[in-house]
Amino acid sequence: MKILCPDKSEKTIEECAECAKCFPKPIMSMLLKGRNRKKKLNSKPRYGVTRLVGNCLRKTYYDLTEEVAMPLDKLWIFTRGTAIHEFVQKEIPEADNEIFKELIFPNFNVLGFIDAVHDGALYEFKTTANIPQKPQDAHILQAQAYYSMLDEAQRAKVEKILVIYFSMHKIKVFEVPARNIIPYLEARGAILTNSIEMKTPPKREEGYICSYCEHKDICFGHKLSTHNLSRKSEDLPVLSESSAQEPKTPKQATLDV
Numbered sequence: 353m354k355i356l357c358p359d360k361s362e363k364t365i366e367e368c369a370e371c372a373k374c375f376p377k378p379i380m381s382m383l384l385k386g387r388n389r390k391k392k393l394n395s396k397p398r399y400g401v402t403r404l405v406g407n408c409l410r411k412t413y414y415d416l417t418e419e420v421a422m423p424l425d426k427l428w429i430f431t432r433g434t435a436i437h438e439f440v441q442k443e444i445p446e447a448d449n450e451i452f453k454e455l456i457f458p459n460f461n462v463l464g465f466i467d468a469v470h471d472g473a474l475y476e477f478k479t480t481a482n483i484p485q486k487p488q489d490a491h492i493l494q495a496q497a498y499y500s501m502l503d504e505a506q507r508a509k510v511e512k513i514l515v516i517y518f519s520m521h522k523i524k525v526f527e528v529p530a531r532n533i534i535p536y537l538e539a540r541g542a543i544l545t546n547s548i549e550m551k552t553p554p555k556r557e558e559g560y561i562c563s564y565c566e567h568k569d570i571c572f573g574h575k576l577s578t579h580n581l582s583r584k585s586e587d588l589p590v591l592s593e594s595s596a597q598e599p600k601t602p603k604q605a606t607l608d609v
């Protein structure tokens with residue numbers, strides 16, 4: 353990961369930590385901790401669920417093939433989200449938290465870290481600036497994907513699926529219907545894998561998210577793609593949940609803007 357300096361230059365994590373002009377060292381340390389993990393190379397792509405259920409598969413493609421420098425303010429949003437996750441998860445027995453699941457398909461795998469399955473409920477926690485009127489489609493799909501990834505015995509114990517939003521001022525709980533969306537995950541993963549192999553981005557899925565997309569200029573042809581076209585899918589990293597955010601924990605809070 354690179355850091356986008358206020359002077360618009362791009363810095364490595366080490367350079368940013370060494371400089372520390374933006375914030376005092378303890379704050380810099382909090383923001384940069386765990387951001388310098390080396391990406392693992394794998395023979396088979398492994399996509400986090402959030403990559404496949406997000407609003408735009410083309411954005412996911414660019415997330416994987418373009419390196420975008422992050423401003424420190426954005427790292428604070430991620431760090432704060434992780435802290436809220438951990439704060440809530442402390443109230444749930446450890447064995448019921450961060451449940452790892454993996455779906456294996458011929459050309460790729462799908463990884464899921466479920467926030468919690470506890471006392472008859474599957475929980476998906478979201479930190480957000482503003483609580484939505486209804487859960488976002490991508491968040492409903494994410495929770496349903498986790499439900500689909502449970503084995504039969506685990507699914508039988510889930511009576512409800514809850515998506516819970518936390519803002520700085522409020523908490524809101526939504527119940528979403530149970531649904532098996534494994535065919536959807538497989539179809540999205542196949543499109544992404546094929547796009548990476550062909551070095552051709554999937555079609556645009558335009559929506560409100562375009563206003564916040566780091567790849568908008570490349571997507572609409574205002575800027576050239578920078579990714580190395582000789583890169584093969586086997587050079588791509590293991591994609592943990594929300595891996596663009598490079599969290600220290602396996603799963604990072606979703607950034608809602």
Ligand code: SF4
Binds near residue numbers: 567
């Ligand atoms: S600008 Fe919009 S359509 Fe293009 S990659 Fe980003 S989210 Fe997708």
